[in-house]
Amino acid sequence: MSQKYWEDFDLGFSFKTPSITVTETHVVNWAGLTMDFYPLHMDAEFAAKTPFKERIAHGPLIFGMAVGMAGLAKVEGGSIIAWMGVDNMRMHAPVKIGDTITVHIETIEKRETKKESQGIQIWKYSVRNQRSEVVMSFNMNFLMHRKPSGQ
Amino acid sequence: MSQKYWEDFDLGFSFKTPSITVTETHVVNWAGLTMDFYPLHMDAEFAAKTPFKERIAHGPLIFGMAVGMAGLAKVEGGSIIAWMGVDNMRMHAPVKIGDTITVHIETIEKRETKKESQGIQIWKYSVRNQRSEVVMSFNMNFLMHRKPSGQ
Amino acid sequence: MSQKYWEDFDLGFSFKTPSITVTETHVVNWAGLTMDFYPLHMDAEFAAKTPFKERIAHGPLIFGMAVGMAGLAKVEGGSIIAWMGVDNMRMHAPVKIGDTITVHIETIEKRETKKESQGIQIWKYSVRNQRSEVVMSFNMNFLMHRKPSGQ
Amino acid sequence: MSQKYWEDFDLGFSFKTPSITVTETHVVNWAGLTMDFYPLHMDAEFAAKTPFKERIAHGPLIFGMAVGMAGLAKVEGGSIIAWMGVDNMRMHAPVKIGDTITVHIETIEKRETKKESQGIQIWKYSVRNQRSEVVMSFNMNFLMHRKPSGQ
Amino acid sequence: MSQKYWEDFDLGFSFKTPSITVTETHVVNWAGLTMDFYPLHMDAEFAAKTPFKERIAHGPLIFGMAVGMAGLAKVEGGSIIAWMGVDNMRMHAPVKIGDTITVHIETIEKRETKKESQGIQIWKYSVRNQRSEVVMSFNMNFLMHRKPSGQ
Amino acid sequence: MSQKYWEDFDLGFSFKTPSITVTETHVVNWAGLTMDFYPLHMDAEFAAKTPFKERIAHGPLIFGMAVGMAGLAKVEGGSIIAWMGVDNMRMHAPVKIGDTITVHIETIEKRETKKESQGIQIWKYSVRNQRSEVVMSFNMNFLMHRKPSGQ
Numbered sequence: 001m002s003q004k005y006w007e008d009f010d011l012g013f014s015f016k017t018p019s020i021t022v023t024e025t026h027v028v029n030w031a032g033l034t035m036d037f038y039p040l041h042m043d044a045e046f047a048a049k050t051p052f053k054e055r056i057a058h059g060p061l062i063f064g065m066a067v068g069m070a071g072l073a074k075v076e077g078g079s080i081i082a083w084m085g086v087d088n089m090r091m092h093a094p095v096k097i098g099d100t101i102t103v104h105i106e107t108i109e110k111r112e113t114k115k116e117s118q119g120i121q122i123w124k125y126s127v128r129n130q131r132s133e134v135v136m137s138f139n140m141n142f143l144m145h146r147k148p149s150g151q
Numbered sequence: 152m153s154q155k156y157w158e159d160f161d162l163g164f165s166f167k168t169p170s171i172t173v174t175e176t177h178v179v180n181w182a183g184l185t186m187d188f189y190p191l192h193m194d195a196e197f198a199a200k201t202p203f204k205e206r207i208a209h210g211p212l213i214f215g216m217a218v219g220m221a222g223l224a225k226v227e228g229g230s231i232i233a234w235m236g237v238d239n240m241r242m243h244a245p246v247k248i249g250d251t252i253t254v255h256i257e258t259i260e261k262r263e264t265k266k267e268s269q270g271i272q273i274w275k276y277s278v279r280n281q282r283s284e285v286v287m288s289f290n291m292n293f294l295m296h297r298k299p300s301g302q
Numbered sequence: 303m304s305q306k307y308w309e310d311f312d313l314g315f316s317f318k319t320p321s322i323t324v325t326e327t328h329v330v331n332w333a334g335l336t337m338d339f340y341p342l343h344m345d346a347e348f349a350a351k352t353p354f355k356e357r358i359a360h361g362p363l364i365f366g367m368a369v370g371m372a373g374l375a376k377v378e379g380g381s382i383i384a385w386m387g388v389d390n391m392r393m394h395a396p397v398k399i400g401d402t403i404t405v406h407i408e409t410i411e412k413r414e415t416k417k418e419s420q421g422i423q424i425w426k427y428s429v430r431n432q433r434s435e436v437v438m439s440f441n442m443n444f445l446m447h448r449k450p451s452g453q
Numbered sequence: 454m455s456q457k458y459w460e461d462f463d464l465g466f467s468f469k470t471p472s473i474t475v476t477e478t479h480v481v482n483w484a485g486l487t488m489d490f491y492p493l494h495m496d497a498e499f500a501a502k503t504p505f506k507e508r509i510a511h512g513p514l515i516f517g518m519a520v521g522m523a524g525l526a527k528v529e530g531g532s533i534i535a536w537m538g539v540d541n542m543r544m545h546a547p548v549k550i551g552d553t554i555t556v557h558i559e560t561i562e563k564r565e566t567k568k569e570s571q572g573i574q575i576w577k578y579s580v581r582n583q584r585s586e587v588v589m590s591f592n593m594n595f596l597m598h599r600k601p602s603g604q
Numbered sequence: 605m606s607q608k609y610w611e612d613f614d615l616g617f618s619f620k621t622p623s624i625t626v627t628e629t630h631v632v633n634w635a636g637l638t639m640d641f642y643p644l645h646m647d648a649e650f651a652a653k654t655p656f657k658e659r660i661a662h663g664p665l666i667f668g669m670a671v672g673m674a675g676l677a678k679v680e681g682g683s684i685i686a687w688m689g690v691d692n693m694r695m696h697a698p699v700k701i702g703d704t705i706t707v708h709i710e711t712i713e714k715r716e717t718k719k720e721s722q723g724i725q726i727w728k729y730s731v732r733n734q735r736s737e738v739v740m741s742f743n744m745n746f747l748m749h750r751k752p753s754g755q
Numbered sequence: 756m757s758q759k760y761w762e763d764f765d766l767g768f769s770f771k772t773p774s775i776t777v778t779e780t781h782v783v784n785w786a787g788l789t790m791d792f793y794p795l796h797m798d799a800e801f802a803a804k805t806p807f808k809e810r811i812a813h814g815p816l817i818f819g820m821a822v823g824m825a826g827l828a829k830v831e832g833g834s835i836i837a838w839m840g841v842d843n844m845r846m847h848a849p850v851k852i853g854d855t856i857t858v859h860i861e862t863i864e865k866r867e868t869k870k871e872s873q874g875i876q877i878w879k880y881s882v883r884n885q886r887s888e889v890v891m892s893f894n895m896n897f898l899m900h901r902k903p904s905g906q
Contacts, residue, residue, distance in 0.1 A: 019498060020186070020495050021498070024326070024327055025327045025477055026481060028327040028331075029180070029331075029481075030215070031219075032635070033180055033215070033216075033636055035216065035219030035222065035641055036218055036222050037322065039320060042323060043323055043402055061215070064181070067187055068182075068187035072827070074829050083210055084241070085240050085241040086237065086289075090236040169643060170647045171641065172646060172647055176629045176632040179784075180632075183488075186490055188827065195776040195855055196774060196855045225376050251647055326478055331482075331787070332637060333787070335630065335637065335665075335669075335787055337669065337672030338672035339790055341473075345471070345474055345553055347553045357474070361687055362668045366640075367637075367638050367639065369638065386694070387695065388742075389691055389692060390691060391689050391693070392689040393689065473790070486819070487820050489822055513815075517791075517815045517816070517818075518790065520789065520815050521790030524793055527678050536814055537845070538845040539841065540842055541840070541842060622794060623800060623801065624794075624797050624798055625798055625799040625810070627779050630783060633783075676792065704800045
């Protein structure tokens with residue numbers, strides 16, 4: 001795969017990732033790894049009495065998986081120097097055990113930096129379930145390589 | 152533990168969580184769960200040639216652990232109705248395998264909502280390592296129960 | 303949370319922990335971690351022919367989870383110096399995959415030691431399922447800090 | 454258990470291992486450990502549209518489990534010096550989540566080596582499901598201790 | 605392996621299991637599975653200031669592994685009907701990350717029951733480290749099949 | 756990524772995958788998932804007395820990871836219909852905990868089938884460590900889509 005640069009991703013550039021089914025195993029392993037045993041995720045009796053009616057996946061799990069799935073898509077092609085942060089992470093709908101998620105990613109902002117060899121892009125991640133409902137969205141800020149002059 | 156409310160957490164209220172050491176096991180299990188095998192985290196030969204000199208933990212892992220650690224502290228006391236989102240997540244310094252992290256949390260904003268029974272608070276999470284360096288920070292937005300009148 | 307002492311837990315003091323649903327993931331991960339692949343837990347065809355009719359959770363898994371859940375409740379408040387052992391662990395009923403357990407804990411014995419700064423307490427752990435049936439019980443022996451004189 | 458040797462396993466010698474149910478947890482943990490997120494194993498929506506109609510277990514997972522199950526049977530009795538390789542691994546039928554597998558193992562070839570203290574055996578592993586269908590087979594090549602003369 | 609019975613294990617019968625090294629992975633995975641994040645096991649900075657000087661393994665993890673290791677030894681040969689409980693579990697010395705444990709098991713009590721087809725045995729498990737120090741011991745109560753008359 | 760076909764991979768076509776460091780976590784998690792607790796992998800005391808001097812990774816773990824790493828490279832581009840099997844899997848050198856592996860893959864055989872829409876390819880996988888030593892090799896047999904005529 002050839003090296004890519006800040007210049008290769010125009011405003012409005014978009015792609016989607018492979019999909020994955022969020023299983024009970026993801027939820028239980030997540031809880032153990034991150035120490036988050038909030039009963040809405042781990043206690044089926046409790047969850048049955050909430051408006052959700054059943055255990056739902058942790059929001060940060062969906063975030064973590066979305067970040068990983070974007071990498072699996074292998075689209076950025078070495079252009080990213082560093083992950084600078086996340087803004088505006090919002091949960092729009094619950095992800096239930098057994099839902100299948102896909103991430104739709106779009107370049108929503110790009111700007112140059114003082115350093116000529118680098119640029120910044122903001123990619124909006126929208127996680128959708130199997131009914132195409134957006135369940136979570138967030139904006140990732142990336143520092144990227146600019147194309148060396150002469151190329 | 153008695154039920155707590157939006158009114159119980161004033162601006163400037165703060166606490167810190169228990170601490171945990173981030174191990175190679177956390178990093179490898181994280182990669183598998185979230186599908187993020189970026190070589191800076193997983194390839195010791197690659198990492199040795201970066202400015203970090205060694206594998207570092209995934210940023211979203213530190214975020215996920217910080218969220219879980221806040222729960223372990225059991226401070227919110229049932230006041231939180233829902234997690235509304237995250238803003239301004241920034242990585243300030245790398246977390247290396249073997250570093251021990253603690254989360255310092257502070258109420259930085261609170262406001263009423265139209266619904267009298269609910270309020271909003273923004274809690275700033277600052278993750279520090281064993282040298283008290285802030286390695287990551289982010290703002291969590293919570294919808295909270297307000298104290299029923301008469302209490 | 304303020305520091306607690308041996309004096310703070312009278313005979314008959316009791317509390318219950320958060321609840322958690324025991325999933326197939328717990329059982330499979332447990333088997334791998336502890337090397338216990340006994341077919342009643344791991345072989346659905348075998349289990350279907352037993353009086354239990356289905357796979358059941360390992361007894362020591364329920365013990366391990368109960369110990370952890372007691373910690374999550376954060377009741378002991380730093381009073382415990384050391385875990386001295388367990389007596390009288392008994393399985394009273396099977397825990398099936400999907401059952402939700404809660405631990406009820408009660409101080410059933412307390413005594414001073416020769417060392418004035420320390421005392422011993424025995425806490426009885428009773429693990430109940432979602433139908434309030436006691437599925438397992440055991441007695442934990444703790445060495446605790448005594449309240450410094452003058453406090 | 455007494456030490457066994459190349460001489461103790463004649464052509465046609467056979468045994469079967471304990472059985473285990475292949476769960477969703479095995480599949481999800483496998484994917485994470487081996488980085489194999491191919492959608493037929495991980496994406497329920499995709500799998501539903503294939504001839505298999507549902508997610509199936511990774512072939513190499515069945516291979517890995519079969520090798521482990523053979524060890525659990527504790528038949529080789531210290532005779533094996535080294536695993537020399539595998540030939541003719543073939544998947545004959547899908548293993549679905551919830552299927553229970555057992556390995557039938559048979560000595561299909563044995564030969565001496567130049568070194569008098571060592572011999573070679575090829576053991577054919579046939580993995581069967583709960584309906585006794587062979588789902589996978591492969592041949593394992595083992596270097597074994599020969600019985601010291603005089604025994 | 606031929607079926608074994610209560611009669612096959614005399615008082616004083618003993619065996620030892622395979623050995624295993626207790627790794628950081630065991631400790632971290634254990635914490636996540638059982639929700640036990642006590643800092644002596646998980647916080648290297650905290651542990652460094654204790655008399656142990658470093659993180660030590662959870663006691664119940666050693667118990668769980670010992671139970672599993674006994675099964676791996678495949679000595680009971682189908683004689684056990686049910687695990688009736690545990691008594692007198694005591695931790696004698698810490699197990700540090702990297703220690704290698706082996707379980708020594710001995711029949712210390714056997715008695716008949718009213719039911720002629722069943723008997724009870726108490727097996728004492730002594731877990732030793734690589735320096736042959738006993739780190740944990742406990743007594744397992746087993747209900748066993750008695751040999752059918754005429755055999 | 757555009758759809759690829761049997762025609763797109765000529766004899767001698769080759770690529771290499773991303774690299775990954777094989778950690779103690781991989782080995783311990785593997786053992787638990789596949790039930791393979793052979794002491795050369797799990798018992799540091801035992802391993803220290805072997806010619807390897809230390810614990811080494813399970814051969815099938817390296818196979819499983821190599822298969823997954825090939826997928827991460829995203830080279831086959833939808834050309835593969837099915838995995839038909841593996842031949843000639845051989846371990847050439849031990850993989851120690853901490854070694855970093857990369858897979859080099861080459862098309863070594865291709866043939867048509869009676870069905871015009873399908874072809875077969877054999878890809879040789881050579882797993883190398885950080886010193887470029889081949890530690891394992893095996894041949895994967897793939898059934899592939901042929902390019903529809905007119906394209």
